[in-house]
Amino acid sequence: MSGSIFGNHFRITTWGESHGPAIGVVIDGCPAGLALSTEDIQPFLDRRKPGQSKYTTKRNESEQIQILSGIFEGKTTGTPISLIVYNQDQRSKDYKNLAATYRPGHADYTFDAKYGFRDYRGGGRSSGRETIGRVAAGAIASKILHTLGITIQAYTKAIGPYSIAPSDYHFDEINRNPLYMPNAQTAKKAEEFLSDCMEQQDSAGGVIECRIEHLPVGIGEPVFSKLDATLAKAIMSIGAVKAVEIGDGFSASSALGSQNNDAFCLDKNGHISKSTNHSGGILGGMSDGDTVILRAAFKPTPSIAKVQNTVTKQGEATTLSITGRHDPVIVPRAVVVVESMAALTVLDLMFSNMHSNLDGILNFYKK
Amino acid sequence: MSGSIFGNHFRITTWGESHGPAIGVVIDGCPAGLALSTEDIQPFLDRRKPGQSKYTTKRNESEQIQILSGIFEGKTTGTPISLIVYNQDQRSKDYKNLAATYRPGHADYTFDAKYGFRDYRGGGRSSGRETIGRVAAGAIASKILHTLGITIQAYTKAIGPYSIAPSDYHFDEINRNPLYMPNAQTAKKAEEFLSDCMEQQDSAGGVIECRIEHLPVGIGEPVFSKLDATLAKAIMSIGAVKAVEIGDGFSASSALGSQNNDAFCLDKNGHISKSTNHSGGILGGMSDGDTVILRAAFKPTPSIAKVQNTVTKQGEATTLSITGRHDPVIVPRAVVVVESMAALTVLDLMFSNMHSNLDGILNFYKK
């Protein structure tokens, strides 16, 4: 397989190229009985749509989702759900000059090396449009998690050098600025920074943080399919991600054990709890009842108008200036992608967890 | 499955608890014709063995590997290879007092929540001894990669706050100090720091870096099974890892596109190359011909003698001081574990890559 399948139980297969006829996803393993329509999915896609602000590409990309199977009388039937978005704004001519030239920071060279050639139009399979399938499936996973009382929220923690400390988070700010940042002042500075980037024909990166709340204790499988390991794969598989942290992440490596350990305590209801959350809600690869916290570092958009040195497919040195409509930063549009991948990961591990214990199995079948 | 299987083609299943009769691994998918004996595997295990220095536990853990299947007349036969290490120093009594008390920073609570109870002796399945199976299988994967001209080397980049900048790396120092650090001076400071930690009944963490050299271009599958994503899962699945970076990692998120992009150029042989390696050898989820560089952040050992607040299984507040033999830092012993997980990941994706191209398949079967 060429790696376009994710998950073991709630299993998705994405397909489609940026400038092909359509892009889509098939979900195999969605349980029957979930009320579902395009209205559950479209709002997720709209969050990753281009043209939302001056900091996102103005391409008029159609993202009207259609459901082709797996729903009957408004509910999922338990059979595969096929979702499709037809591509419309396919100005392939914009890309003809890129057929033989390798864009720095992109997958052009590695695709050609692996497959012999590539669909060079708009990045082909490695276009950001590939995430449409992830987000559409993630919307469904999120709806199921919601029925289980679990919520997932991602936001922009940093754009370039402008980062927000947890003590300055105002979660109700997230949807009030085009960068999805939980602090209005930092968002403003980040916007100015991005305007500078654009003027200088350059681009920026950033950091997205994601919080998963109300997960039952024990989700994740010890050893290779730990919750943190599976989340790391899911998040690192998003185009521009170069690092993933759980809880205190890198800073845990320079702390002392006595600082980093979270003491167990009893909450006001007498339930087992932790007095701090350095662990980021995961112990031994399983959810520990606290908020799961992860961060992903996104590199700056590689498509820049500034002149760059590169080579052609035939191995000749050349220079390149990538004109056209490109996001100066992809982070704001990636927020919903991080949320979607987290939802897909968590739901899949919750299904897996249902076989952990003989009592649970006996109860299920004695219903 | 409970998550003890890793890989799709060179697939390993690890098993065993710290204080059970034995620990082992089965490899399904090792190609036939590889010369193999315990002498290829034992040196890898010896690198993770306790008692190598004052900074590792003095437990006398037996780690003599035995091969139970899959070898005939000194060569692999293509059938499953079963490897076993019998446990010997099983002082279970040391752990009786831990049966009902949850150690902060450990998996005790999450195991009990998921499975109802746990083998509490020495950490049971979540003991560091679980990595014996990973390292034994990793030794075989490494040997195959070696025949393909690919080398993998990990080392300690940082212990607590003592970190080495790439410009100060001296790779020939790595095996000359007990911490596997590529700089003698920093290693010495780190040793002093660890002595302090031990005096204060505390523990430390650190950072391991890993370099994969001479990988062909195009290894890794676009979308979900990217080389970086698969490495991230593999490395994050190691016990105490809280973060993974590829190439510039987190610092890429605050760089400009013009700084972070690696210009393509031609090397002295006229082959396509890159003038810098911010990407860490991976573009679009596939190896780009440059050195693959990853870093993993390890949290401090959670077992400390300092008194900690915690709770019992029955939900009563208590305090705990973990005495006995524990590593003040697990990073040096984890170096070979990182190398092993990287080897397993890379080899698996190299097998997968063999089906990428019709020409390759035709050549294979026309031999």
Place this chain on the structure above:
Amino acid sequence: MSGSIFGNHFRITTWGESHGPAIGVVIDGCPAGLALSTEDIQPFLDRRKPGQSKYTTKRNESEQIQILSGIFEGKTTGTPISLIVYNQDQRSKDYKNLAATYRPGHADYTFDAKYGFRDYRGGGRSSGRETIGRVAAGAIASKILHTLGITIQAYTKAIGPYSIAPSDYHFDEINRNPLYMPNAQTAKKAEEFLSDCMEQQDSAGGVIECRIEHLPVGIGEPVFSKLDATLAKAIMSIGAVKAVEIGDGFSASSALGSQNNDAFCLDKNGHISKSTNHSGGILGGMSDGDTVILRAAFKPTPSIAKVQNTVTKQGEATTLSITGRHDPVIVPRAVVVVESMAALTVLDLMFSNMHSNLDGILNFYKK
């Protein structure tokens, strides 16, 4: 997952219901560089299309295949191939009366029991139309096998009690009669038998045989993924199949060892061969160089106009006469489905076989 994914390397996901908007398949793992257009696929679909003869349903089912991804400039790119057929003749009203009544021999009751309800229109997911995805993917697998010199041919060995002995096979007859039988006389008798069935508002079953020629020796993995075991699953997963045989099949169970063993000999070129083929081309789960032969028994079409006793979803006894357009026998239309499933199985195991031997891997990467 709900079981709509087949294969490990050349992996297909089918989706779609009989009366939904469309039906399709996504192939993940098709190698790059294969010349491919709808003209390679449509002829396969046309062989399973209804309305080919008086013995197949006269429903005007549209089966125009479209390619939505994975092809660029006429060749596969190595990325997922999404294939779609839009449904057109959706006379859902024909089925309204079946919503609450369980058709004997059909999956109505089991679907309801498993999922709580079902898309009852035209059989929903368990309709024969589900095989469209299999056949479309099988056409691509067959084309790849063809480039490797491997051919697969299925045909109707028996309809009801009319069966053809191997000594009476005339392979050039297969495409000259509407039943795809390799003997004109038996085909004629079978047609008369089917006419009788139709007059009596009844239906018939039959046997399909499939021959795979020129497979290299050694395809199939010992133990659980044997070639015969994987073929058995693939073929038994086709709707109405109730039995699968390899080589002599059931009659081998009453033979003596001295009769059933195939002596090895040397062919005219001095190559190792077998003097007989009781094994059906498979020894120890791997292809032995001889023609692979398998047979599948199909039960009679369960949809019959004759009055049957049954129950409603609410648990009330009732009677049922299934009117409308139904095949009196599905065997002729299933011939291409058997061929397709065999092609998908063989290709997948040929990919898996590429990692069997260290020499093969070294050669591949030293190219």
Place this chain on the structure above:
Amino acid sequence: MSGSIFGNHFRITTWGESHGPAIGVVIDGCPAGLALSTEDIQPFLDRRKPGQSKYTTKRNESEQIQILSGIFEGKTTGTPISLIVYNQDQRSKDYKNLAATYRPGHADYTFDAKYGFRDYRGGGRSSGRETIGRVAAGAIASKILHTLGITIQAYTKAIGPYSIAPSDYHFDEINRNPLYMPNAQTAKKAEEFLSDCMEQQDSAGGVIECRIEHLPVGIGEPVFSKLDATLAKAIMSIGAVKAVEIGDGFSASSALGSQNNDAFCLDKNGHISKSTNHSGGILGGMSDGDTVILRAAFKPTPSIAKVQNTVTKQGEATTLSITGRHDPVIVPRAVVVVESMAALTVLDLMFSNMHSNLDGILNFYKK
């Protein structure tokens, strides 16, 4: 992978060669909380042990099972269970002459072709001893199924030409004769037939039937992972099996629809039932509440003392007489293997079924 892994949720990996140091299996995915000791497993292994009667080889094969992991205080912990049987009677010299000669009906030639060479001692990996791992794991699956009220029983329906009709079954006879046949008279005739075979240095095959009772309705996944398809793979993966039938099997292909359809009716408790069971308990790939019935055809033991024509590895014609201790028929010892593979298949699909329905998931997590 080389195909030694079976199942998706209750996943087993078998390993070991006939004359290697040991043979074993690792189970990943056994739920926690099952009381388990070797006494649950040994009786299953004793049923496949050689030397039980004059019709089975007199080799003194040790089959004392040991549990190496996954059990604590008498119960499964949810972590991998490693089971091992040490080999003892390794008279490798018996097999030296077979190193270069291909035994007809065996896997010698195909192993050499695939892997370049093979462990020729006692059949190596393709020995019947490979089933030890299947049976040991099957014993555990059976115990779990038993707690769920599900029973599985296999028996010998036919030896050579001596077959028992369902109307002549006496299930209490099964364990009273060495052939595990449900009819004393036929068993006696079959024993005489086997004695003749042995005198004439020949061997025999037979048919095993298996019944699965009290399975809930809806087990099995539509399309590719149907219950019948998955059972077919499981059973066909047993060494000498050449055919698998479900319910009426091949005879369904010559029946009329009106004969083969099972009318639905109401049982005395008013529950939905079927008035006949031609379907063998499976409709649309899912259990229909009736007894699941399958049959497997075993070819005659290929190892015979009679002189056979064959070739050497070097491609020279020769003759071969296989002396030593071989079963004249493997069917009686394979009865428990069929039972074990059926148990593993059913349990795995029961786990998979737990995610089918949103209500079931909600109930599970609201406990």
